[in-house]
Amino acid sequence: MSNNWIAIYDNSLEARLVYVSESITDHTGWEPEEIIGVEAYDLFHPGDHESIRKVHIANVLKEKMSSMVSYRFKCKSGDYVPVETLVHYCHDVLISTNFIYDINSLDHKMRANTVDEVYACLADGSLQLCGGWNEKNVQVEEALTTDKLWVDSRVVKIQERRFCLILNRFSDALNIVYASKLGQELVLLDVPNAIGLPFYDFVPDRDIETLQRQIDLAKEHDMVVRLRFDWVIDRQKGVSEPVEAITSCTNDGLVMVLRLSPRH
Incomplete structure (x- = not known):
C-alpha cells in the first residue's frame, strides 16, 4: 500500500482540486473522481483552515518553489488522517506531493531538511514555523493581509512563468x-x-x-x-x-x- 499521492490545486483562493493520483484512495477512501473540483478546505479539518490559508496565501504571493505543511485531512469516512504536504508553486497551479505524517520517520526528516519552509498546523488552531531557510513567523502573519491578491477568485499579480x-x-x-x-x-x-x-x-x-x-x-x-x-x-x-x-x-x-x- 502506498503512503503517498500527488494532488494539483488551482491557485484560486478556494484552492480547488484539478488532479489527484490514484493512491489517495489507499489512506483516505476517496476515489480521485469524487473530489476533483472540490474546494480544498472541504477536505481539511476545520481547526486547521486558518493556518492552511496562511500557508496557501504565502505560497501564491511569494511563488514558493517548495514548502511543507502538516495538517489533518478528511477521509471519506469522516475521520481525519495526519498528512504532510510538499507544495511546489507552478504559475497557475500548486503541485503537491502528500505523505502520511510521521514526525519520527527518516523520510520526514529528509523532506524537512530540503524544503524552503516547514509549517505545522497545531491542535489549538495556531500555525507553527518549524524550520526554514529565510522565513520568519512575522512574514507568515503578514501574508494574511494579502487576500486582495485574488479578484473573483483569480490571481491578479504578475507571476513567473x-x-x-x-x-x-x-x-x-x-x-x-x-x-x-x-x-x-x-x-x-x-x-x-x-x-x-x-x-x-x-x-x-x-x-x-x-x-x-x-x-x-x-x-x-x-x-x-x-x-x-x-x-x-x-x-x-x-x-x-x-x-x-x-x-x-x-x-x-x-x-x-x-x-x-x-x-x-
Whole structure:
C-alpha cells in the first residue's frame, strides 16, 4: 500500500482540486473522481483552515518553489488522517506531493531538511514555523493581509512563468506522464506529443549522470531535490535552454516544476 499521492490545486483562493493520483484512495477512501473540483478546505479539518490559508496565501504571493505543511485531512469516512504536504508553486497551479505524517520517520526528516519552509498546523488552531531557510513567523502573519491578491477568485499579480512534469518513477528513462502547457512557451515542448517520451531525451548527455544521482535521492527518501541543467530543444542543432527545477517523488510519480534560468 502506498503512503503517498500527488494532488494539483488551482491557485484560486478556494484552492480547488484539478488532479489527484490514484493512491489517495489507499489512506483516505476517496476515489480521485469524487473530489476533483472540490474546494480544498472541504477536505481539511476545520481547526486547521486558518493556518492552511496562511500557508496557501504565502505560497501564491511569494511563488514558493517548495514548502511543507502538516495538517489533518478528511477521509471519506469522516475521520481525519495526519498528512504532510510538499507544495511546489507552478504559475497557475500548486503541485503537491502528500505523505502520511510521521514526525519520527527518516523520510520526514529528509523532506524537512530540503524544503524552503516547514509549517505545522497545531491542535489549538495556531500555525507553527518549524524550520526554514529565510522565513520568519512575522512574514507568515503578514501574508494574511494579502487576500486582495485574488479578484473573483483569480490571481491578479504578475507571476513567473513555470511548467511542470509528472514522470514515471519506475521507468529508467523517466517517461513523461503529464506536461503542463507552458512547456510549449518556455522550452518549445510539443506537449501533446511529449507524453510517453523519455525525460532524458531533453537532457544533454553530459548532465544525465548527475541528474540520475540526484533524482535517485528523491526516489529513495521521497525528498526534495533542486536541479540545474540545460533543456535540449534541438539536439542536432545544439539548441538548449538553461532551466532550474524542483523535484519531489511519490509512488504515483515524480513531480518536477521548472523555470528558466539565467545564462551565465
